[in-house]
Each structure stands twice: as structure tokens, then as C-alpha cells.
Amino acid sequence: MKFGSLIHHWLIVITLLFLSQWLDASCIKGYITDNQSHQPIQDVNIRVNNSKQATATDSTGYFEICDLNTLSVTLTISHTAYETLTITIELPAKQLQYFPLLPKENLTQEVLIEGKKTTQRELMPGIQTLNQQDILKMPQFMGETDVLKAVQLMPGIQAANEGNSGLYVRGGGAGHNLFLLDKMELMNPSHLMGIYSVFNPLTTHHVDVYKGNAPSQYEGRLASIIDVASQHPVRENNFVAGNIGNLASNLALSQSSKNGKWGIIAGVRRSYLEALSLTSSAVLKDEDNYFKENSYNFYDFNGKIRYAANENSFFYLTWYIGNDNFGINNQSVGYTAKSQWGNGSIALAWDRTSQKGFRFNHLINYTAANSQFDGNIINNQAYFSSRLKQLSFKNQVSQNYGKHQLHAGLDIYGYQITPFDFNYIYLNDTLSQKETFRNGSLSLYVGDTYKINMRNEIYAGIRLTDYLGFEPYTTVGDSTTKQYSSGEVTHHYFRLSPTLSFQHRINESSSFKAAYSLNQQYTHLASIGTIPLPNDFWVPSTPQLKPEYSHQLTLGYYNQWRGIQYTVEVYGKQMNNLLLLNLNTDNTQTHHTEEMFYKGKGIAYGIDMSAESAWKRLNYAFKYSLGHSQRSFNAISNGDWFNDKYDRIHDLNVLLGYRLNQRWDFSALWIYATGNTTTLPAGRWWMMGTIMNDYNGYNNFRMPAYHRLDLSMNYHLKSNIFKESVLNFSLINAYNRMNPYFIFYKVYMDENRYNLQIKVNQVSLFPIMPSFSWRFKF
């Protein structure tokens, strides 16, 4: 099938869908937005005075109240973080209303854990939102708060990942998460081996996290979608802000034109580990100076330009560019290497609302990710790089009709991926491997949220994707390569991704939710080690590497009792076509990328619980997950099921916050998690006079439990210059717990070679780590 005819086919379908319209004059429909940031506000209560009718806004800030049989109604619009608004509206109402809310004065400053957020009005289980204040109040790691570290504190998401850039959600793998920044897809979400994420906390407005069940507008990932939104650059939100920390500094600004039509927000971060190299030279000998032999730096620059054509039409140009560079030059052992990795993305979006209430979102996005490694070990040279380019065009229309909230859209993707460009010179041999894959996809989706009655609500959505591969494609054993210009499709996957969700409100304070999703994933992350590394690479679905897919069922119960909000969610997930990179293939031959993988399946199930509340000046939250995650690969241990490396039976986070007065506030976070699994030899045997290993399974050992206490203290400085000036003192791992990073055996021998001692050694990365930073805003 030709590419052009497929596009034509899909465009006809989507055009027909867009032509239908709905309107209901007995309703009031509209959006609630933040008066300063113009961002939509979720979970705002809208109550019709002298009536039992009430509703709440969804994640887009939208609400509607229907069946209004009077000439006018008075609405009370309230939210804990905003001033309550009371407004009278004549009926029939204007088709779409906009209600800006004023933030409460005392909440514009630094706040502690409030326990204010509620998820029970969200239709789908497993969805949570963090706003910027939630992120900034977390204990700082090396002088900076981090967006993903805050996300990791949610139940069902693993929190303890020192030296590990991966995110593990409900039994999924590190490559099973979709990271979006203002709808731009970022392939590598971390800096500095996972110490920081690529999301700048000073420009971030909020983060939506979907733990396996998501509306159909999202391209599938098996585990989660992390959707980060930057603040809108609007007149009421002009600022210059910064954070000066131990390892890096951060500067952000938001400015807008006088007429409010133009605005820009941008943030830039840069590490200064080079300075450590200079200062360490003064106190350390060269041979003891780690920084003399190693260099590391990273930077990122992100931003958004907003143009308001009118009150119903907005254009956004958003971008992100970031890079990490690492170098090692150790002449004593003969290693020299440079490694670099980064992301870049740019998007142009147009959001508009028609007079009849149709909301259109169009976005064109180009994303590129790359990593390189160039090293030399005792005259053997290794070069490795990976490159991904992705161009996408997304269109969505949404409308509300009576009890329906409908959305539909068309996404078109084009990919060019060179996963493994490898060149290795060893002795007289040069081993090379390079393949470039070209793929595309067309997705059509539609979804509807239907309010059956005041207590029951249902969402049904489906995403149909046609995933294509184009020439050139070299089949295994076929040395010929055809020309791309022929346009022939080499392979083709047609997949459905349905999502079904139901919510039943038991009463005012409790609800029950259920959701099922079949998620499809077409681009796969190949980890070059057993721990995710920045040089991990992406591979597309090919004839031999089929799309990964998962079934996930989630049930949730949500209750608010005496000011404490409880959530309990149970999930089960079955994963198929999982891929595991096998770099231990015989490297005397050039391999096709497709041949480098084990193929398998996985299951995960568990229960996530949380309780959050606030009492006077004290805020607290308990988040606990009980889960199990297993894998099976035919080529490993004869296909026997084994525990996933990140299978954690218990995962507990306890957060406490206390606000002493306007100047001082304190927070504490305690994390406990079952140790990761690891593969160690179970037996030993002799060969050539030395001890060799024998394994009796994969991930057959469990490391000691992980736990640590983080403390944080903020001192709010009085200033006539700054709107905000906060000194932060943080202590990560306050009781200096030596948490396991990996463990290995050491066999000791004395002069008598018959006397051997076996020792188990544990390597830990981060001891107690104090940090200091100054955050300001003016």
C-alpha cells in the first residue's frame, strides 16, 4: 500500500468526524483558568446556588452544567487555592464562558504539603497531577529540586534510583514511559546519570502522570505518560527567577508584551563541575584527583513563545535543547573516552476555539535525540553512536454535547532511527555495524466521556494506528538494499488501542473507578547494560521486532474522611513482545540490529495506597505500593519466569511538612523499598586453577532493602527587591544509609592457597549529602 493513499484514506475519515456539531442551549459550558498564568485549573467546584446541581472541572479546566430550566443561575466557583467567585448568568448563556480565578494571596508563596489535591473527580484511575509548588517543596538534591524526583514519590512509581536514569512505573521498564514537555516528546529525560531530569522546575507549571491508563489522544507506552506543561508567559506572570545550587545554576524568565498578545518564558541551566576540577587541584594530588581525570558538564535550554491572536486563538512556539558531556582520561590504566548525549525538540502549536465551542489543537513537532561514545582502551578503539529523528503532526478536535465530552484526532509520525552505529577496531579487525530505519505511522483516535447521571461516568476511547516501515530495509541474510525512493512499504502493523474507564461516585466523599487499556508501543528502548544508561538507544518496530503491547486493568477506590484523603488502586498488567538487548553476541560478525534482542513477556500486579492530609501547620502523606513484576525470555533460563530487576515488593514514602512561621518551613521524606534483584553466581567451580561462576537463574538474589531520610529547610528572606528569596538547606540520606547500588563477591586467598575467604561486597553511591541553594524571583 502506498503512503499517499493511506494518508488520503485517513484524512477522509477524520474530516467526516469533524463535520458533526453539537449544541445545547440549556447548558452553561466554560473554562476555569488561573487569572495570572492563564493555565486551566483542574478540580474546581462549580455549584448552582439554591440547587443540588454541581460539577467540577476536568484537566483542561472545562466544565458544563446542563438541564437548567430558569432564566438565570448563580454559580459559586471555588477551589482551595483560589478566591471563590460567585457569578450570575442569564440564560440562554453565551455558548462558551471563561472564568478566571484569582490565586489566594497566602498561597502564592512557598507552601508545604497541603493534602489539597483530589483525584476522585478524575475519571481514570492512576492519574495524578503535580504543580510547581508541589515540586519546589521537595528536598533538594545537590542544590536543585527535580521534577521527576517529585514524580517518583507517587505510589506505584519507584523512588529510589541512585545512579539510574530510569523510571519504573507499575512493573514497566525504563523504556516504557512517554516523556512530554509542552507536547514535545523527549527521548532521554535525564542529566548527570539520573541526578537531574531535563525538566526545568522554574518554568514548569504542572505535570500530569498517567500510570498505564490514558485517554486515546496519547500515543501508547506500556507503563506511563509523563506530560509536563510549562507556565504560560502572560502579563500577570512576568518574572525573572533563578536557583543557584551546588552543581548547577538555573535562570528563568517570563515576559510578555504590554498588550498581552506576545509572551515568552525560557529557562536555562548549566552545570559547573569544571569549577570543582580547578578547586580540587589545589588540595589533591593529581593521582588522587578524580576531577583531574574526568570531566562532566550538562546544559539545557527550554522555552515557549506565546502569541494570542485573539481570546480564542493562540499560537505557541516551544523548544527544548539539552546536552550532557562526559570525558575520562586515565593514562595509568590506558582508558580515554568521551561520551555525549542529548535531546532537541521544537514544536509549533495552534490552539483555537470556535464560536460553537469546538476546540482545535494542531501541533507540528520535530524531535531529535542522539548519543555518542568514542573511547580507546589500550590501543583498541570503540566508537558508538545512536541517532533518532522524529517528525509529527497532530490534530485534535474536542467538543461537549449534552452529557458527552468528545474528542477525536489524527496523528502522523515519521521516524528515522540509526540505533547502533558501531565501529570497533581490535587487533587488525574492524567491526562495523550501521543500519538506518525509516518508519511512519498514522493514528486516528476518538474518545468520549459520557456522564450517565450525577453518580456515574464512563470514558471510552480507541486509537487505531497504522505503523509502517519503508525501504531501505535489509532482511537477514539479504545483502541487497533497495532504494527508498520507490516508496514501498516493507512492513506494516495495524493495531488497536482501546481504553475503557468507569467512575461511580458512591457519595460526596468517595468514589470507585475502573479502567482497562490495551497499550501499544512501536519504538523500543534497548539498554546496553543491566542498568539504564544515557547511551541506551531506541529501535523501531521492524518485521522481527514486533510492537510491544500490554493489557492493564486498574481498579481504584477514593475516599475523603475527616480531612484525610485515601486512595487505593489495584492493577494488573500483562506485557508482550518485550525486548532485551543481548550485547554478548559473537562480535566477530556484523549483525543486524534486529538480531541483537531477546524477546519475551512480562507480568506485573500490585496495589498502591496513599493517605494525605493537613493538620494545622503540619502536612503529611503516606504512600505505599505492594507489587510484583516478572519477566520471561525464551533465551534466558529456558524461558523460566524470573523476577524483574526492579521488582520491589514494598515501596513506602512518608512525607512530612511543617510551617513554623512566615520565614521558616521544614520538610522530611523517608523512603523504604525492598531491594532490587540481581544476578549473582549461586555456585563456584574450578577451571585453570581459578574460581569460576555457575548461575542457577536470572535475578536470583535480592539486594538489601533501600531506605533513606531526606530533610529540607527553607528560610524565606525578606526583600524589597525580590518577590521570592528562599535559602534552602537540604540533607539527602540524613542517617548516611549505605544503600546498595550493586553487590559482588570477592574471594581472598592467603599464602596458603587452600585457605580462601568469600566476602560479599556492596557498592553504594551516595552517602549523606548536604546541599545549599538560593532561589529567587523578581
Place this chain on the structure above:
Amino acid sequence: MKLTLFILIALMATACKKEIELEQPYYEKQVVVDGYIESGHYAYIFLTASSPFLTEYDSVSITESFLNNATITLTSSLGETEVLTLFRQNTFFPPFVYRSVSIKGVVGATYQLDVKVGGRLITASTTIPVPPVVDSVYMEPSTDSTGILKSRLHFNTGENSYVLMQVKSTLSEENFHACYNPVLSINADNTQAIANILRSRENNMYYVHPKKDYYYGYPKFQYSLNDSILVKIGSLDQEGFQVMKSVFLDQASNENPFIFHNDLMTNINGGIGRWTGIGVAPVLIYKPKKTI
């Protein structure tokens, strides 16, 4: 592997180590064959039982792991058959060895091993390929006093070659043992190669008194320019190469958290270990240059 090694080094610079206790999981003992037959030499078989890794080690338990009640029959493709004889050999470990007394390895021949022990039959087969021509060993200095040992090899078989490199340092007072990364594969297109013979210890154990090791404090992989070093290079068949590569790669990765450990390869049916035919080239000696 190289990449992860680099990253490991960087991580280790900030890492902290401590000893911990781990529980030994259930482990079923295996019969281990550590056997080889070199061209022009007798066959040697060390037959032991494997042990749970975390159990105590002492001379008694190690000696008890040796299986000295086996019947081992060696058959060659040249029509020879011999039941191997048990010898005590104090220069190597474990100190007992089954050895042929009449059959010697011949290039091109295939050798079948049948081991009867504890009511079980364990079998293995190997061939002895044509050895490479080793025309020299020399030291490429890295510093004024240390260097990397190298060897120039020639191949004339027209087929892929698989090389095993063993080494013996005089200053370290050690036996012949595999060097670091001791196996190489050479494509059929290449008629010659320069091999790095990287220094490693005779075993992969840590010394309780490390300073007694002559090479304590030396740069990794490098030898003293004053050492006299014997180098024994041989050829393996493809299966033998894959087994040795698998075992030594796993051994070298013991302290690398990024390496994917999977089932090790073996060419022993009914047990674990290796039965390796080696076409050996004459031993060459690197001798330090005389200084006045």
C-alpha cells in the same frame, strides 16, 4: 562492554564499599570437567564437583570436591582409546589430575571424553586445530619501567582462527595461566595479527596480603620491563573458543554492575566446564633487554 567499563570506573570513583551478609540460595552441585589436550602433549582432566558459592572454603572442603572415583575414557579419531590414570600433582590446583599416559594430542584429530562418575555418564568432544605461527613477543613500553606485552601472529589456514593466550611471569613465580581477555577470534581474511597479552593474576582472587604480590601497585595489564615472561599461544576450535570466551568474559565482569549475566556456555554434556583441544605453538620467552 567497553562502554560500561568506562562508566563503572567513573562511578566507582564516588562510590563507597562495605561487606554485607547474603543468604545462599539452594544450589544443586554439578560435575565439573576442566580438561584440555594440547598438540604433542598428554590429556589432563581435573574432575571436581561444584559448590554453593557462599559456603566455607578450606583445604578439606576443596580437596573433598575432587572426584577421584571416576572412570574416564579418552578416544581419538585416530582409533586410539585409553582409560586415564589418576595422578597427584602439587604444582597445580586442585591437586589431583586424570592424565593420559599414551595418547598425545595430534593436530586435526578429534578427542572424545566419556566420564563415568556417581552412576552418571558425562561426555564431551573437541578437536585440535592448526596452531598459529608466533614469530615474536615484544614489550611496548608504557612508562620507563612498564609496558604492554605483545605478540605477532600469522595464520595460514584460510579459515577463521580462534586463539588462546597463556602466560607465565618469572618475577611473579606463577604457573602458566590465561592472560586477561585470553581468547581472540581472527577472521579468515587476516593472515596476521598483533595480540595484546594483558597481565592478569594466576587466579581471580584477592590476596589477603596484596603487597606480597610482585605486581602490587603496577598499572593494570602492564608488565615490568625487567620481567622474563613465557608466552604460550594456541588455537581452539570454534566451540572451544565460545566456551572459553563465555567463561572468561563472565569472570572479568564480576565487579561490573552493567553486564548482563546469562547462562554460561559449556561443551560438557551432563556437566559443566570445558574440554578443550589446543593446537599450541612453541613457547616464546620475552626477556628484558640487558642494561649496562
